[in-house]
Amino acid sequence: GESVGLHLPTLSVQEGDNSIINCAYSNSASDYFIWYKQESGKGPQFIIDIRSNMDKRQGQRVTVLLNKTVKHLSLQIAATQPGDSAVYFCAENVQGGSEKLVFGKGTKLTVNP
Amino acid sequence: DTGVSQNPRHKITKRGQNVTFRCDPISEHNRLYWYRQTLGQGPEFLTYFQNEAQLEKSRLLSDRFSAERPKGSFSTLEIQRTEQGDSAMYLCASSPDEQYFGPGTRLTVT
Numbered sequence: 001g002e003s004v005g006l007h008l009p010t011l012s013v014q015e016g017d018n019s020i021i022n023c024a025y026s027n028s029a030s031d032y033f034i035w036y037k038q039e040s041g042k043g044p045q046f047i048i049d050i051r052s053n054m055d056k057r058q059g060q061r062v063t064v065l066l067n068k069t070v071k072h073l074s075l076q077i078a079a080t081q082p083g084d085s086a087v088y089f090c091a092e093n094v095q096g097g098s099e100k101l102v103f104g105k106g107t108k109l110t111v112n113p
Numbered sequence: 114d115t116g117v118s119q120n121p122r123h124k125i126t127k128r129g130q131n132v133t134f135r136c137d138p139i140s141e142h143n144r145l146y147w148y149r150q151t152l153g154q155g156p157e158f159l160t161y162f163q164n165e166a167q168l169e170k171s172r173l174l175s176d177r178f179s180a181e182r183p184k185g186s187f188s189t190l191e192i193q194r195t196e197q198g199d200s201a202m203y204l205c206a207s208s209p210d211e212q213y214f215g216p217g218t219r220l221t222v223t
Binding site: 034036041042043044045046049089091099100101102103104105106 | 117144146148153154155156157158161168169171204206211212213214215216217
């Protein structure tokens, strides 16, 4: 069925290090993936997305990697800053199918100064 | 601020009461979504509008829940006869393509 999960519920890194947040999905029909950042008391904030015809996409300090063979998605944050501390969710969608996003449970990233 | 706005931000109500939340999407976004998020979990899809038409509803949206988008702009989500299990953050999102979320309405049912 449709489900998106995360390997680690928490991640703690030192300021300036690179962070890698992982996500596994089970719906092989999913072809659109998004990473959201959610700070306490706020709604999810769009970070970056990737479509299934790509393996990698880069943004500002962030890179998303998609491995369709093993149904794995990762978010890499370069030079992690205290402001990056938040919960990160991956979400999936089947383009042309349901409009809903299916979210995983999230990974809480803590950046230590 | 031209993002998605939601009102109220917080609502405390007694079990059995009705509540209504409002969402104002980003201007000219024709798609609007409602999600529910409980503590420690990711958002769960409730329903979706394209313009004024409600095109998709989750089975999570019981008969006590109703959503409208009468003029294809703002939307309301009403919960009738609230139960303690309805306590959650109710999130609205709008999109032309990728979904942009509002700050949410936190509902506490006592």
